[in-house]
Amino acid sequence: MNDASSGAKRGPVEIRDYGRLIATYWIIVVACLALGLGTALAWTQVQRPLYATQASGYIVVAPGPDVASLQSAESVAQSKTAGYLFIAESLPVAERVRSELGLSAPAAQLLEQISVDNPTGTTILRITAEAAEADDAVTLADAWLAALSRQIRQIEGHSGGADELIRLDPLGTASLPLRPVFPNPVLSLGLGGLGGLVVGLAIAAVRSASDRRVRSAETVEAMFQLPVLGVLPRERNRRPVRGRTGVELPWPRSEAMQDALRSLWTGVRFTDVGRPLRSIVITSPMPRSGRSFLTAQLAVTIAASGQPVIVVDAQLHAHSISDIFGVQEGPGFGELLAGTCRPEDVLQTWARRSNLQVIAAGSSMGEPDELLGTPAAGVLLAQLAQRAIVLVDAPPLRSAPEVAVLTKMADGALVVVREDTQDDELGDAVRSLARAGASILGVVMNRLPSRIARERHDHRERAVHAAHNGVPSSPLVTGIAASNPAEIHSPAVALER
Known part of the structure; x- marks a missing residue:
């Protein structure tokens, strides 16, 4: 282990x-x-939507008649552009725009709607205006460019005639924005x-x-270093099969559940290839894990392959197995442990399979769970294992710690968990079995969503396929790959016989 x-x-x-x-x-x-x-x-x-548009102009310096004066004019224009860039965002220009457009907003507020930049290596000044309306943005951009031009004339001392040495020429008017920028x-x-x-x-x-539930097989294997031998899907639509007492045995009719059960039994068989497993205790950390129903399903799966099976109801308080298989209550496992009867007196053959026998829970005085840890239980399991494969439906470890001792007397144990089982609950169960010296064959995850069960089944199929092709794998997968799938027949077919 x-x-x-x-x-x-x-x-x-x-x-x-x-x-x-x-x-x-x-x-x-x-x-x-x-x-x-x-x-x-x-x-x-x-x-509130915000529209933006641009109006551009370029600084022109009138050149002289020769090439030298032309180069000098370009150099002057670039140096002037750097200074006019700051003037374009000044209050005097804003006041001109406010006055010309007849706006009531203060000049400082208009400055917040304007940004001016100068593309590197050019004498172009690009004015970007923002406004709540597209038309207002166009008006503001054109007005700002015109106001800047007049401000430059004032600074340079020009009257606006054709003989201006330095001027700002517009590059067209601003375009109407079609959609807001904000x-x-x-x-x-x-x-x-x-x-x-x-x-x-x-x-x-x-x-x-913060969720400590064991939701996946990978989580269980990583945390506890135990193999997950089976992941059984939660069945929503299942046709009931009735026992002799009329109690419904909701046998899995879906192919997914049948495949999961066959895969579970195959995995159990190959957990320890060198040691045959004749007696298996099936327990769980907590109640309501679907353990009894799983035990019944696994028993029918084994019986369908032709092997004799004995199902022992060790839940001396619940009597779940008797209800599932529809067998009569009466003397059973409790009386066997007390030594008041023999196995032949309590074995009942299931009506649908002659090689499947059931031992009901029976009754006993005092604390019946304490009998599970007595040497008589080990002797009884050994006797029954000589007749058939024995599956023991045991109580949860939390309510009956004696189950750990009973498991030590068997060949191994399967621990059944559900999606809502907490990892500390599973950890307590594993530690309890380990302290008792029991052999834990693996974990069975029961009633998981079909998607998770299908992913696990596909993962197992790929591993088996890889083992068939000679890819190194675990001993468990290698053993499964070497087995004959025809040895395990469909439980659904077995029920129809």
Whole structure:
């Protein structure tokens, strides 16, 4: 047995863990994504639109008649442009615009709507105007360019005639903007969606970190160093089979469940190839794990392959197996442990399979669970194992610690968990079995979502296929690959006989 009792640690985070995180908490992630998009859309709708347009002009210095004077004029124009860049964003220019347009807004406020830049290596001044209306932005940009031109004339001492040595010539008028520059719906929705997604993933990560449930086979194997021998799907539609008492035995009719049970039994057979398994105790950390129903299903699967099986109901308080198989209550396992009867007196053959026998729980005085840890239980299991493969439906370890001692007397134990089983609960169960010296064959994950069960089944199939092709694998997978699939018949067919 692997040393799983020393401590349970989660393995390193891999890329597929993030995919599983989204798949597990997809409702939270989608809700946060939708909230982020909705918030961004609402914010966009309430924002006041802002339009922007540009008006450009270039500084001209009148050259002389020769080439030297032309080069000198270009140099003067560039040096003048740097100074006019600051003048373009000054209050005098803003006051001119305010006066010419008849605006009531103060000049300082107009300056907040204007930005001026000079493309490198040119004498061009580019004025960008912003306004709540597209027409206002065009008017403001053209007016600002005209006001700057007049301000330059004033500074240079020109009257506006054709003999001006330095002037600002416009490069056309500003164009009418077709859409606002603010808000940007595409950018807003992108940032809102990204923010919502990040928040959703953060919430999912926090919940996952605080969620101690064993949700995947990989988590169990990484934390406890125990093989997960079976992952059984949660069946939603199943046709009932009735026992003699009329109690429904909801036998799995889906192909997925049948494949999972066959894979489970094959995995159990090859956990220890050198040691035949004749008696197996099936227990769980906590109640309501579906353990009894799983025991019944596994028994029918084994019986369908032609091997004799004895199912022992060791839940001396619950009597679940009797109800599932529809056998009569009466003397049973409790009386066998007390020594008041023999196995021949309590073995009942199931009506649908002659090679499947059931020992009911029976009854006993006092504390019946204490009998599970007595030497008589070990002797009884050895006697029954000579007749057939023995499956013992045992109580949960939390309510009956004696089960750990009973498991030591058997050839091995299967620990059944559900998706809502906490990792500390499974850890306590594993440590309890380890202290008793029991052999833990592996873990069975019961009633998981079909998607998770299907992924695990596909993973096992790929591993078996790789082993068939000579790829190194674990002894368990290698043994499964070497087995004959025809040896295990369909339980559904067996029930129809």
